[in-house]
Amino acid sequence: MGKQNFVECERKGLERLINFRLPHYFYNIGMVIAGLAIVMMFVRAFALEGDQDVLKEVLKKVLLIGMMFMSIARDKFEDEMIVKLRMQSYTYAFVAGVIYALIMPFVEYGVSNALKPEGEAFHDIGDFQLLLFILMVQLLCFHTLKRMR
Structure with a gap:
């Protein structure tokens, strides 16, 4: 593989990464996921008793995933x-x-x-x-x- 082919391949890969967007419906999916995570955080804080550290960490990650879907979804x-x-x-x-x-x-x-x-x-x-x-x-x-x- 020549130097020019290598550079062209790397450029195409970088362009694919930069231009990556999820379909528009992922924005709505992200809103639902983030909304459910927020509601479950309130339920965990006020309704559930006991040590819920694992649930707290999972809900944090789910909230971030929902917001990430919203961020990278196409308009x-x-x-x-x-x-x-x-x-x-x-x-x-x-x-x-x-x-x-x-x-x-x-x-x-x-x-x-x-x-x-x-x-x-x-x-x-x-x-x-x-x-x-x-x-x-x-x-x-x-x-x-x-x-x-």
């Missing part, structure tokens, strides 16, 4: 402008996520030490909290940008 009328707006929203979400991950631990540390005299140890935010924030920012930015166009 009803997918054109170049929608693709551009989607990429802008991913950029905004990434930048906001990095800023959030850098600042939020200090905010939590300061607030917890201001409210509790005994203080609390410094700790980073978790992966679920960061991924949830990034997906929420992306979805909100995308729909806001779509409305503004």
Whole structure:
């Protein structure tokens, strides 16, 4: 395999990855999955008794999967402008996520030490909290940008 063929093959693979979108009905499936996960989180918190740590972790993952389906599903009328707006929203979400991950631990540390005299140890935010924030920012930015166009 020549160098040119290798480069062309890699470029095609990268383009397929960049342009990957689920069909539009996955947006609705994602909304149902995320909605059910949120409802089940409330049921777990208020109605179920006992230690439900495994259920809590599973529901977190299910919520992220539902939001991911919503994020990568095609729009009803997918054109170049929608693709551009989607990429802008991913950029905004990434930048906001990095800023959030850098600042939020200090905010939590300061607030917890201001409210509790005994203080609390410094700790980073978790992966679920960061991924949830990034997906929420992306979805909100995308729909806001779509409305503004």
